[in-house]
Amino acid sequence: MNDDPTHRLYLDALEEALAETAAGDAPPQAPLRPLTLTAARARRRPAASVSGWTAPFAGRIAAMDALLGEAGEDDWGRETVEGWTLQELLAHLAAKDGLVALSAGAPVLGPPVIADEALARTAELQEYERRRVPEQTRRDWRAQADALCRHLAPLPPETPMTVSGFTMPVADHLLARMLETWIHTADAAGAAGVRLPDPVPGHIEPTADLCVRLMPLTMLMRGHAVAEGRAVRLVLTGHGGGSWHVPLHPGGRAVREGGPAGAAATGRDTRGGGPADATVTCDVIEFCFLVGGRGEPARFAAGVEGDAGLARDLLHAAPALSGP
Amino acid sequence: MEAPVTDDRLLHQRIAGGEEAALGELYDRFAPLVFGLSARITRDRSAAEDITQEVFISFWERPLAFDPGRGTLRAWLATIAHRRAVDHVRAQERRKASVLGPRLVEPEPERLEDAVLSRQEADGVRLAVGKLPDDLREVIELAYYRGRTYRQVAEELGLPEGTAKSRIRTGLRRLADALTEEGA
Numbered sequence: 198m199n200d201d202p203t204h205r206l207y208l209d210a211l212e213e214a215l216a217e218t219a220a221g222d223a224p225p226q227a228p229l230r231p232l233t234l235t236a237a238r239a240r241r242r243p244a245a246s247v248s249g250w251t252a253p254f255a256g257r258i259a260a261m262d263a264l265l266g267e268a269g270e271d272d273w274g275r276e277t278v279e280g281w282t283l284q285e286l287l288a289h290l291a292a293k294d295g296l297v298a299l300s301a302g303a304p305v306l307g308p309p310v311i312a313d314e315a316l317a318r319t320a321e322l323q324e325y326e327r328r329r330v331p332e333q334t335r336r337d338w339r340a341q342a343d344a345l346c347r348h349l350a351p352l353p354p355e356t357p358m359t360v361s362g363f364t365m366p367v368a369d370h371l372l373a374r375m376l377e378t379w380i381h382t383a384d385a386a387g388a389a390g391v392r393l394p395d396p397v398p399g400h401i402e403p404t405a406d407l408c409v410r411l412m413p414l415t416m417l418m419r420g421h422a423v424a425e426g427r428a429v430r431l432v433l434t435g436h437g438g439g440s441w442h443v444p445l446h447p448g449g450r451a452v453r454e455g456g457p458a459g460a461a462a463t464g465r466d467t468r469g470g471g472p473a474d475a476t477v478t479c480d481v482i483e484f485c486f487l488v489g490g491r492g493e494p495a496r497f498a499a500g501v502e503g504d505a506g507l508a509r510d511l512l513h514a515a516p517a518l519s520g521p
Numbered sequence: 522m523e524a525p526v527t528d529d530r531l532l533h534q535r536i537a538g539g540e541e542a543a544l545g546e547l548y549d550r551f552a553p554l555v556f557g558l559s560a561r562i563t564r565d566r567s568a569a570e571d572i573t574q575e576v577f578i579s580f581w582e583r584p585l586a587f588d589p590g591r592g593t594l595r596a597w598l599a600t601i602a603h604r605r606a607v608d609h610v611r612a613q614e615r616r617k618a619s620v621l622g623p624r625l626v627e628p629e630p631e632r633l634e635d636a637v638l639s640r641q642e643a644d645g646v647r648l649a650v651g652k653l654p655d656d657l658r659e660v661i662e663l664a665y666y667r668g669r670t671y672r673q674v675a676e677e678l679g680l681p682e683g684t685a686k687s688r689i690r691t692g693l694r695r696l697a698d699a700l701t702e703e704g705a
Contacts, residue, residue, distance in 0.1 A: 201643075203643045203646050203647060204600075207642070207643075207646045207700070208599060210693050210694075211600075211697065211700065213697040214558065214700065215554060215561075217694070225569070230549075230552070233574045233578060234545060236574060236578050237577065237578045238541065240582040243541040244540060247539075247542070259537070259539025260539070263585055266583060392585070392590065393585070394530075394534045394585070395534060396538060
């Protein structure tokens with residue numbers, strides 16, 4: 198809008214009006230602030246948490262809900278991804294949040310869970326939601342996510358949890374839910390032609406960290422028998438990024454380097470585990486989305502130094518855990 | 522190293538992510554702007570307070586209507602506040618008119634909360650420029666529609682730089698009067 202001369206002129210004239218009035222006018226009455234915040238909360242529910250390890254997930258739920266607030270009748274019926282309408286996509290997210298809730302002993306909304314498996318539960322919930330109006334689907338999806346957040350928040354983040362046969366710390370399960378909610382919100386925003394703001398850097402960082410730590414597993418899943426001692430250095434650029442030393446043998450534990458992204462210059466890791474065979478540098482959000490199954494590994498924009506074959510295997514294997 | 526996340530962008534990200542404290546910060550930064558503009562246009566403190574509330578509530582409720590790639594928060598909020606205040610003045614005028622006789626102006630359909638100027642708003646600005654005295658219109662047109670710096674404006678018109686600068690400001694002030702006092 199700043200490219201339009203008429204609008205620029207209009208804004209400059211408004212600034213001029215303000216410069217003239219600011220001195221003479223008393224500010225708005227103090228009680229207006231709390232009144233405004235209270236009324237705002239009633240119109241759009243705030244995130245279920247804004248601090249602690251559940252906050253990145255809660256933030257993505259709130260952002261998706263804001264996008265849903267923009268949706269008109271056309272949008273609900275429009276195909277988003279996987280051949281699903283927005284309502285079906287939301288049922289899919291609710292289904293997977295529900296399976297985490299099931300494992301955690303939190304309330305599970307919707308019909309009783311018959312199959313503790315993502316796609317089967319998705320089909321169950323989509324069938325159920327198709328008979329309801331989109332607003333009901335939206336309300337239950339949000340209630341499920343918020344209930345899950347409230348239930349999990351008091352737990353230590355490293356508490357092991359098994360969801361659909363997959364065991365990780367509970368915080369990692371919720372970060373995986375964050376990533377999926379983020380990616381599907383981007384899918385829906387793209388279908389509606391809306392620009393989605395990025396999560397705050399503090400929410401991107403732990404999500405990227407999870408994605409990096411999954412690399413030894415994705416390599417294994419794609420059949421790469423990596424010998425102990427082989428490692429890459431992953432440099433994720435942009436807000437919420439950083440650098441990691443990633444041993445790629447089965448069970449290898451990625452270590453985040455101290456300092457901000459790009460601080461250390463070489464492939465030699467500073468804290469844990471010797472030299473790296475390759476350094477892969479790419480955008481942190483693009484990397485998260487690659488792990489989440491968005492983007493073509495063959496065309497992925499990454500700077501590679503060192504063992505190009507190993508770097509290629511890493512990028513091609515990265516989406517191995519992504520499902521619909 | 523990447524550029525820092527700008528204040529606007531980060532505040533917008535936090536509000537989109539449902540962080541209520543960020544709305545409080547937005548209010549603290551921009552409530553004087555929004556209220557000052559609304560009060561000037563409506564000449565009614567209580568109406569200006571209602572408008573101020575509505576502007577911030579609607580930003581919270583519909584954060585994706587704002588796109589930081591297309592303008593600043595300040596510009597967005599000023600545009601929405603101006604629009605709502607003008608709507609308020611028009612509604613008041615209609616109410617007065619309907620007491621006196623048949624309605625002459627049809628109420629307008631509700632607008633999208635969009636910071637792009639409507640055609641009607643843009644026409645209002647251009648009309649106000651057209652009504653400026655020749656010497657002021659000339660400098661505004663050179664500066665805004667021909668992309669001249671005030672130095673170039675001065676050169677082209679054979680004026681001292683200080684005179685060119687003050688004419689542009691006087692022109693803007695006249696436009697401000699037109700935009701805020703005639704209900705645009």
